[in-house]
Amino acid sequence: MTQAVVIEPVRKSFEVELLPLEAFQLFTSDMAAWWPATHHIGPSPFIEIVIEPRVGGGWFEVDQDGTACQWGSILAWEPPHKLVLSWGLQSDWKFSPDLSKSSEVEVRFVPMGDSATLVEFEHRYLERHYEGEKIAVGVTSGWDVVLEGFKALAAKKSS
Amino acid sequence: MTYLERAFEALGDSTRLAIFQRVAARPHSVGEIAEHMPVSRPAVSQHLRVLKQAGLVSDLKEGTRRVYQVKPEGIDALRKYFEQLWTRNLNAFKTAADKAAERKINDSSRGNRTRKKVI
Numbered sequence: 001m002t003q004a005v006v007i008e009p010v011r012k013s014f015e016v017e018l019l020p021l022e023a024f025q026l027f028t029s030d031m032a033a034w035w036p037a038t039h040h041i042g043p044s045p046f047i048e049i050v051i052e053p054r055v056g057g058g059w060f061e062v063d064q065d066g067t068a069c070q071w072g073s074i075l076a077w078e079p080p081h082k083l084v085l086s087w088g089l090q091s092d093w094k095f096s097p098d099l100s101k102s103s104e105v106e107v108r109f110v111p112m113g114d115s116a117t118l119v120e121f122e123h124r125y126l127e128r129h130y131e132g133e134k135i136a137v138g139v140t141s142g143w144d145v146v147l148e149g150f151k152a153l154a155a156k157k158s159s
Numbered sequence: 160m161t162y163l164e165r166a167f168e169a170l171g172d173s174t175r176l177a178i179f180q181r182v183a184a185r186p187h188s189v190g191e192i193a194e195h196m197p198v199s200r201p202a203v204s205q206h207l208r209v210l211k212q213a214g215l216v217s218d219l220k221e222g223t224r225r226v227y228q229v230k231p232e233g234i235d236a237l238r239k240y241f242e243q244l245w246t247r248n249l250n251a252f253k254t255a256a257d258k259a260a261e262r263k264i265n266d267s268s269r270g271n272r273t274r275k276k277v278i
Binding site for chain 1: 253
């Protein structure tokens with residue numbers, strides 16, 4: 001009965017001095033080469049981030065201790081122009097294979113002239129990570145903090 | 160008055176606090192709240208107006224009635240998180256792409272290319 005919450009997608013676009021295929025390959029074939037090392041979900045740092053080059057393939061990090069932690073899967077694999085990944089990491093950083101609870105990352109590589117590429121990035125359906133009870137939990141706990149503050153203030157005033 | 164002070168003041172009335180707690184549990188219409196409390200509909204509406212002005216609740220139309228819910232602050236935080244994550248990570252990707260482009264230029268000994276800045 002409550003209206004679904006919609007979160008505005010995160011969008012970015014920028015130009016690189018590479019051909020679309022070169023940019024596509026740089027983005028997908030060795031993500032660990034550019035992805036900041038501080039961002040991993042496994043207990044130890046990653047040595048590799050794999051995007052399997054096919055629809056239905058996995059997107060996962062491989063950690064120093066050899067464990068693989070999945071981030072998502074490949075929804076569209078259309079080199080050199082388009083890539084769509086599902087983002088299955090939930091707010092507790094656990095992976096869910098359920099696509100209805102996953103957001104989507106789309107990256108398009110648009111040719112600019114004869115040697116450059118416009119990278120158009122979108123991370124959408126973010127609200128899927130906050131559906132159902134999670135919204136209630138997140139919001140309620142947020143407001144619990146406010147109410148606690150209020151109670152403390154009220155107690156101070158009355159003493 | 161700061162945002163929090165305004166919020167606290169809005170909650171400083173016991174009836175209004177009770178209404179807010181109901182709405183925080185799940186979205187309610189004015190009628191639903193009035194049904195369960197010894198307060199008239201106009202009074203409930205007035206309290207909700209104060210809560211809305213304090214930024215504590217938002218309302219949306221559902222058919223002919225107006226439903227009140229707490230403002231989803233957690234949602235803003237989620238979006239901000241991803242906004243920051245991708246700004247940083249795509250800047251890192253851009254840096255890697257610039258380096259790859261430079262290598263390409265050196266390899267083919269073409270010069271005079273300009274690099275545009277970031278996102």
